[in-house]
Each structure stands twice: as C-alpha cells, then as structure tokens.
Amino acid sequence: MTNLLHIDSSITGEHSISRRLTARAAAAWRAAHPEGTVTYRDLGTDPLPHLDAAAHAAKATPPEQHTPEQAAAWRLIKELVDEVKAADTILLGLPLYNFGPPSTVKAWVDHLIAPGLSLDAETREGLLGGRDFIVVTARGGGYGEGTPREGWDHAQAWIPHGISLTGLEPRFVTAELTMAMVNPAMAELIPLAEASQAEAERAIDALWTPVAA
Numbered sequence: 001m002t003n004l005l006h007i008d009s010s011i012t013g014e015h016s017i018s019r020r021l022t023a024r025a026a027a028a029w030r031a032a033h034p035e036g037t038v039t040y041r042d043l044g045t046d047p048l049p050h051l052d053a054a055a056h057a058a059k060a061t062p063p064e065q066h067t068p069e070q071a072a073a074w075r076l077i078k079e080l081v082d083e084v085k086a087a088d089t090i091l092l093g094l095p096l097y098n099f100g101p102p103s104t105v106k107a108w109v110d111h112l113i114a115p116g117l118s119l120d121a122e123t124r125e126g127l128l129g130g131r132d133f134i135v136v137t138a139r140g141g142g143y144g145e146g147t148p149r150e151g152w153d154h155a156q157a158w159i160p161h162g163i164s165l166t167g168l169e170p171r172f173v174t175a176e177l178t179m180a181m182v183n184p185a186m187a188e189l190i191p192l193a194e195a196s197q198a199e200a201e202r203a204i205d206a207l208w209t210p211v212a213a
Contacts, residue, residue: 002036005087009043009102010095017178018093018138025204032208043104051110081117089132096139101155118166126167135170140179175200
C-alpha cells in the first residue's frame with residue numbers, strides 16, 4: 001500500500017498559500033492512489049524542538065548507553081525517520097521567511113540526519129533515497145533571474161544540500177509574489193502573482209494521473 005507523508009510548516013493558517021497548494025497536491029495524490037494512506041505532520045502548529053545537546057549526543061551514542069534525555073531525543077529522531085521510510089511520496093510545504101526556511105523545517109531536517117537510521121554509519125550513504133520528495137514553495141516577493149533580489153531565496157537553495165545526506169532529492173513547485181495580494185505597495189504585481197499561482201496549480205495537477213472512476 002502506498003503512503004504519502006504530508007508536511008506543512010506555514011504559521012499563517014488559513015491565509016497560507018503553501019498550505020493551500022499542499023492541500024491541492026495531497027488531494028491530487030489521493031485521487032491517483034485511492035487505496036493509499038496519508039500521514040500528516042504540521043510543523044507550524046506542532047513544531048519540533050530544535051536540535052539540542054541531548055539529540056546531538058544521542059546520534060553518536062549507542063542506544064543502550066543513552067541517558068534518559070538522550071533516549072527521549074532518539075525516540076523522536078527515529079519517529080521522524082520512520083515516517084519518511086514508510087512513505088513513497090513526501091510532500092513538504094516550504095514558505096520563505098526572512099529569506100530562509102522556517103526554523104521548524106530546519107529542525108525537521110536536523111533530526112532526520114541520523115547515522116544508522118537515515119544514512120549508513122560507515123559509508124555515509126543515504127538510506128532514504130528512491131522516494132518522491134515534492135517541495136511546494138511559496139515566497140512573498142520575486143527572486144527569479146534578473147530580479148533585484150535574485151539569489152535571496154535561501155530556503156529553496158538550501159534544502160537540496162541540507163537533506164542530501166539522507167539520499168532524498170527534492171523537486172520543486174513554486175508560487176511567488178504571494179504578498180502582492182495583501183501589500184498595497186505590490187498591487188501592480190497582482191497579475192504576475194496570480195499567474196505564478198496558476199502555474200503552480202497546473203504543475204501540481206500534472207504530478208499524478210487520477211484513477212478513473
């Protein structure tokens with residue numbers, strides 16, 4: 001049975017573009033996999049702890065030698081890695097905050113990098129490869145080639161490197177200029193914002209073929 005791991009990270013709730021787009025993608029996945037199951041994790045409303053000394057030490061200490069704090073951290077690390085291992089497809093909503101990823105997404109990635117679980121402890125070969133990893137990004141401004149802030153999106157640029165040790169390789173669906181809808185100073189960019197979101201929706205709709213009724 002196929003499984004989708006759907007992760008949201010936006011803190012803006014019903015106003016979130018990334019949440020709206022990941023919901024559309026999850027619905028499209030369900031239509032193509034009517035017998036499949038979905039695991040959902042919301043990093044925006046239920047954030048993970050940032051990687052701390054106990055979690056760091058737990059990764060380098062045999063489980064039978066863990067302190068109680070390290071054992072608790074290791075259980076969370078294993079839970080997060082197991083969620084990915086159980087999935088055929090991972091769907092991550094990735095908004096851009098202050099030109100970078102939400103810290104909760106960074107925490108998720110930091111926990112996933114675990115020798116012996118997500119990468120081979122000796123060869124360092126990633127153990128989570130072979131899964132479809134779709135990252136839906138939403139950014140309030142324009143960061144494309146030739147724009148004044150080209151290269152300022154450090155979320156989409158970072159995650160392929162940040163997650164690379166696990167073997168996961170993301171592919172992206174992007175909507176930009178999302179702040180044009182709510183920022184009067186960007187009102188003239190609304191048509192471009194609408195076009196970008198429509199293109200993202202088309203890309204999502206093309207990801208999977210629905211099963212005929």
